[in-house]
Amino acid sequence: MKKKSVMLLVLALTVVIGLLPGCGNSSGSTDGGSGKNKNTTVKIGAAAVPHAEILNHVKPMLAKEGINLDVVVLDDEDQLNPALQEKQIDANYFQHLPYLKSVAKEKGYNFAVAGKVHVEPMGFYSDKIKSKNDIKNGAKIAIPNNSSNEYRALALLETEGLIKLKSGIANYSATPSDIAKNTKNLQFEEVDAAQLPRVLKDVDGAVINTNLVLEAKMDPNKALFREGSKSPYANIIVVRKGDENRKEIKAVVKALNSEDVKNFIKKKYGVAVVPAF
Incomplete structure (x- = not known):
């Protein structure tokens, strides 16, 4: 009986030791069983x-x-x-x-x-006109209403010769009130950027971020004009x-x-x- 009891005790200790952390390979380990998960x-x-x-x-x-x-x-x-x-x-x-x-x-x-x-x-899109030259006096243009993208939209229009911004604008921040020259008397609607594709039908054109164009399933090739590849x-x-x-x-x-x-x-x-x- 004593011999049998000793054998049972040894068997029990073996099972317990085998269950202790670190004594076997962890199922989540990728380092050969060191216990450290590299993932x-x-x-x-x-x-x-x-x-x-x-x-x-x-x-x-x-x-x-x-x-x-x-x-x-x-x-x-x-x-x-x-x-x-x-x-x-x-x-x-x-x-x-x-x-x-x-x-x-x-x-x-x-x-x-x-x-x-x-x-x-960023590009200029329209459901009503086919080229930049078709933009009429008093045309209604929608632009993003958050500060940095609003400046970006206005800067694109300036690059295309449609407006002229005041000099000395810093921090990539501007609104229509910072326009110094607007020969076509363009009217600006400041709109939440995500809503620009939806309001396109209600305006003559809109300056829209490309990710929003893609999300709206619009064709980015239909932009009348867009930023160059060296955009900041x-x-x-x-x-x-x-x-x-x-x-x-x-x-x-x-x-x-x-x-x-x-x-x-x-x-x-x-x-x-x-x-x-």
């Missing part, structure tokens, strides 16, 4: 088009490096910066630097730019200050700046989206 999840909030589509394209590439890319699309893009501030996401990808600067100053965000990916050339409004990967040095974030930016992504953007979006790297 890292990076959560990025993004606009639906083209940002989330581009991020989803690099998912397999990053998975090979042990990075699980979690792409989060919010109905309200204005919540992507608060989500980053509140650490609900690790980064966001939906905005350009002038916009970031304007909201960061207002909201007190302590963010950093980890990299730039693409430019969506590249869409960027934004993180909390200090996180731009995280190896996972650097890996994401590297993937987004790859030749593979450049070819993907050109093939999928044509003139609507231009690589910025």
Whole structure:
């Protein structure tokens, strides 16, 4: 009996030891059983088009490096910066630097730019006219009502010779009140950017961000004119200050700046989206 009891005790101890943490291979481990899981999840909030589509394209590439890319699309893009501030996401990808600067100053965000990916050339669209020369005196033009994109729209109209802005405008901020010369007496409607495709039928033309054009299933080739490829409004990967040095974030930016992504953007979006790297 004593011998049998000893054998049972040894068997019980063997089972218990085998169940202790670290004594066997972890099911989530990718490092040969050291107990450390090399897989890292990076959560990025993004606009639906083209940002989330581009991020989803690099998912397999990053998975090979042990990075699980979690792409989060919010109905309200204005919540992507608060989500980053509140650490609900690790980064966001939906905005350009002038916009970031304007909201960061207002909201007190302590963010950093980890990299730039693409430019969506803002364009002038119309359901009523076929060329810039058809814009009549007193034409009603819709433009975005947020500060940086409003300046951007007015700057495009200035480049095309339709208006002249006051000199000395700083911080990429301007409204119709900053127009110094308006020979065609254009009438401006300041509209929430997301609503611009919907109001197009009610105005003579509108200056619209390309991502909104794509979301509305409009043809970006129908822009009467658009920004050039050297626009300063590249869409960027934004993180909390200090996180731009995280190896996972650097890996994401590297993937987004790859030749593979450049070819993907050109093939999928044509003139609507231009690589910025």
